[in-house]
Amino acid sequence: MSDVQEQTAAPRKRLFIALMGFTCVVLVLLIFLAWWIPSRGLANIHPDLPRIVGLVVLALSGVAILGTVLLVLTTALGKDIFFTRFMRLVVIKFLLPMIEFVGRVLGLDKDRIRQSFIAMNNSLVISQKYKVRPDRILILLPHCIQLFDCEIKVTGDVNKCVLCGRCDIKGLVEIGRKYGIDISVATGGTLARKVIVEKRPKLVLAVACERDLTSGIKDCYPLPVIGVLNLRPHGPCFNTIVDTAAIDAALQQVLELPK
Template identity: 80%
Template sequence: MTAHNLQPEAPRKRLFISLMGLTCLLLVALIFLAWWVPNQGLANIHPDLPNIVGIAMAILSGLAILGTVLLVLTTAMNRDFFFTRLLRLVVIKFLLPMIELVGRLLGISKDSIRQSFIAMNNSLVISQCHSISPDRILVLLPHCIQLFDCAIKVTGDINKCVLCGRCDIKGLVDIGRRYGIDISVATGGTLARKVIVEKRPKLVLAVACERDLTSGIKDCYPLPVIGILNERPFGPCFNTRVDVEKIDEALSRILPRT
């Protein structure tokens, strides 16, 4: 299967990169102001102190710019350059809240920013995680992916599915059996965390909405999580869908090549 299945995420990824660049510029401006405003007062304490503080601020600004460039290169080329795990930490714990604030000031919806963040996170994870054994990968699904009126509940054991094909569970069962990957269905965040603790995967591929994926990626760090957005033709948390080919494509990029 070719990589074109993941291309719809590209515009969202570019949005995050743009907001990240703007946030970086704002950070550099704030760092400069933090040096410039008290500059005269620092000189009164010691004549060399403004220069010392200025050098420290310049280093911080340089690190912010370097980090942004590395993130852009890693995302654009899907290669693990330097400090990818540290970059994921910076994006997840520090940049995302700031970018959400900048986006809100620009009138960009929170879901759009979250979609962009998920696409960026996926690029960082895929660039870092290669040739992971299938038995160390966990695919985590929301319970709403199954039809509401289905008499056979697959929560806890997806293999209970009778493969009628009315919902996307059939295609996911096929993927699990083809690759030998563990697939679990969780009814909420608490159960999802319990499943992860019990199974101790090396990588999680999660299907959910923007809010739940963003929250899950943040809560699971440093465990790498690839997020696949679900489709909600009937609204949230009811008979949702997922593009099974996107899951197949993501797995093909992190499983060992045969």
């Protein structure tokens, strides 16, 4: 399968879920060992101390297992079961670094893990059934979506586009005008954060590569971000493309359309 075909395939959550389950098992084993090893000497301090520490270890293990099960059910059913926003925090701030470390140890491709994380994050965001007015949604694009040799630079104002159709900016501008959604093109993470601070959206739909989307989702929490991967037939950061139909479909799930 070519690189473009691999990028075109929709990112799947199963890899991240499998690694999350594996990490949960390893974490439970580490918690058990952290109790078992010193418990050999805890009885010398107090005869009930091993049992008390054991109950604490059991509770922590139960929380880890229950959290994993809830995450799997939430992403599988697409419904906000319990504490979905808190679970996004756990996944983004704690589980992702652990799973990336486990992936490196297992020799897995980091971009595949990031793709799976983005798909899972999108499921958690959509499961919360957000309905956001078009004027409170921001579509954030990387500058590499525009053709490198285009003389009309749309960074800062996407409406400068003359809609020639040579790149995907045309389709994205049409989507923005169709729904009345603001679109910004950023040249990097710093400018993207500046745009978000200035426009203060309630939801961001971001287009970028695996690395930039992953870091953007982490930086923006608790602001909900739906990530759409760009395609890179000419290599990274050069004349990239995006599936505009995927953008439209994602918007349909979160837009509060007029009756």
